[in-house]
Amino acid sequence: MKAWRFYGFGDFRLDEIPIPAIQPLHVLVEPLCVQPSVTEAQLAFGIPTLAYDRVKRRLETEAPIQLFGHEFCARIIEVGPGVSGFHIGDRIAARAKLPCEKCTLCLSERSYLCRKGPVIGFDQPGCFSEIALLPEIALVRVEDCISDSEGACLQSLSDSVAAVETADIRMGDSVVIFGQGSMGLECLQIARISGAGRIITVDVREESCQISKALGADYALNGRQCDVVATIRDLTEGNGADVVFECAGGSSKQGMAGTETVRQAIDAVRSGGKIIGVSWFGAPLELDIDLLRERSLRYLFPDISTKAHLEHTVRLVASGRVELKSTVTHQLKGIESVPQAFEITANKGKFQAINPAQVIIRV
Ligand SMILES: [Zn+2]
Known part of the structure; x- marks a missing residue:
């Protein structure tokens, strides 16, 4: 499959890499629409912001690595053992910050306070690729009346x-x-x-x-x-x-x-x-x-958005109480246009963009 990999700040390449193997409690998805967050777009070019040191360290010790891509709408193409709430064909979005499921906070039903878990796109690959492996715990189903483009905005909206x-x-x-x-x-x-x-x-x-x-x-x-x-x-x-x-x-x-x-x-x-x-x-x-x-x-300062926040977010968009269409100012076609999306999103003022630039991976 094709996937964007980072070799350093400002150096990202569309590489051919093996499709990830399915795992228990995970699903394989094909991303439909993905957008970089402003933070991701700035980090892609090495502009200091949130998580800069963490990404720098990973680039220095592990490159090339798949980075970013936590704001997306994707379709499930395979479900791993133990996945109970999702099926092949479901469209999904995900929250980015996940609980570790091991610490005392997580084990006492306060996982929304946990800061030890992985972040999609930073600690594990996101969706700037043709296929991605995602944990079920992160997912929410995108209702039929929500478009792929709106679906890609759900994670950020839940924040x-x-x-x-x-x-x-x-x-x-x-x-x-x-x-x-x-x-x-x-x-x-x-x-x-x-x-x-x-x-x-x-x-x-x-x-x-x-x-x-x-x-x-x-x-x-x-x-x-x-x-x-x-x-x-x-x-x-x-x-x-x-x-x-x-x-x-x-x-x-x-x-x-x-x-x-x-x-x-x-x-x-x-x-x-x-x-x-x-x-x-x-x-x-x-x-x-x-x-x-x-x-x-x-x-x-805002709390981390939880599964409950993301589910409420889906209802707000599905019922028309929150309107997203007028904020999507830039849409690009094809996985090859990801660098352009980073460029526009890192410089929204210059490009007169409101929402991050979206990439329609599958037309
Ligand atoms: Zn925890």
């Missing part, structure tokens, strides 16, 4: 579901979302059906503001055209918002907002309010903790 759950929105809470890329637009839609009152979104791209408005934002502020913090304070009776999602931060070289939106989030949230840190920064950032302490702010 947004976990982020909104972490926010614990109370009925009528005012919500601000900085960044209207794919996760910002997802948090908007999920917050809207989770009790949010007034929803204010912020982006500097006019087309993102338009989509945001269409997907339910009460106010979609263009950060280039107004004083964002002052406007948010005006719209929240001078107090600031109850909950702020920060989904815009990150390296300005990749078109992200740097650390500016963190400062704006702190200024835009009410005292005692919550900031949910969704962004990855790839480097330490300076923060005046006293400011947060003085105003009793809660700076929270």
Whole structure:
């Protein structure tokens, strides 16, 4: 089969390798649609971000290796011994971070807290290949009414579901979302059906503001055209918002907002309010903790998405409560176009992409 393998950062090749052997409690799948996450796309080119050291170490000691590809929709072509919940022909998506099933947390029904298990695409091959071997424990069935393209967004969407759950929105809470890329637009839609009152979104791209408005934002502020913090304070009776999602931060070289939106989030949230840190920064950032302490702010980070989150995510898309089609801006055909998908996804600003670029492996 053909599979993308990494020989080093920025050096990936489409190699011919043996089809993996089926294993107990695993399935073999043919990927239908795959997209790199922003983290994966940046790591592919050696840009420091989450898991950089871990990937660097593997490349130095094990290359060539199959890396990445945890956001996908695939079809099962073979089931291993002991697999009970899935059949040949089922379309599936998967969660990326898996429990180890051995530690005290896993053995006491708190596996959602376990950080010792493997991550698909990082510790074991993902789906940038013609065939892939996946553990049953990771899988969720993709309903017929969900397209392959939408199916490839489910893993990332389940992270947004976990982020909104972490926010614990109370009925009528005012919500601000900085960044209207794919996760910002997802948090908007999920917050809207989770009790949010007034929803204010912020982006500097006019087309993102338009989509945001269409997907339910009460106010979609263009950060280039107004004083964002002052406007948010005006719209929240001078107090600031109850909950702020920060989904815009990150390296300005990749078109992200740097650390500016963190400062704006702190200024835009009410005292005692919550900031949910969704962004990855790839480097330490300076923060005046006293400011947060003085105003009793809660700076929270999303929980790992669980099987329950992923199953809920499928229901949200199947029932039309979350709309994904308008966020998919780039689709490429054929496994050969994976490098182009990395390029677009690592530089979404330059390519005016919202969702990561998708690769339709099987047309
Ligand atoms: Zn564990």
